[in-house]
Amino acid sequence: MTFFEKFEKLLLTMMTYAISVCVCQSQDDHVLARLLVKIINAATRYASLITSSAQDNQSHILPMVTYTRAMKNGKKLQGKK
16 A cells, blocks of 8 residues: 555545544534535645646655645634534
């Protein structure tokens, strides 16, 4: 399994976790919708980074920055009610 395959699996796991935490902690559909938008945007950015820099051997650095930002945004959204 390559680094990107492992990272993709981790990203999907974290997305699933973030959604389930949000659903369990909040019955507010608006909060859930905002979290889903953030997750979809992060996944889209991740996919575009992977496809645009597939030839670059150091392209593994950029997706981690995107992933970290997505997780921080998710935590900020979970705190708002």
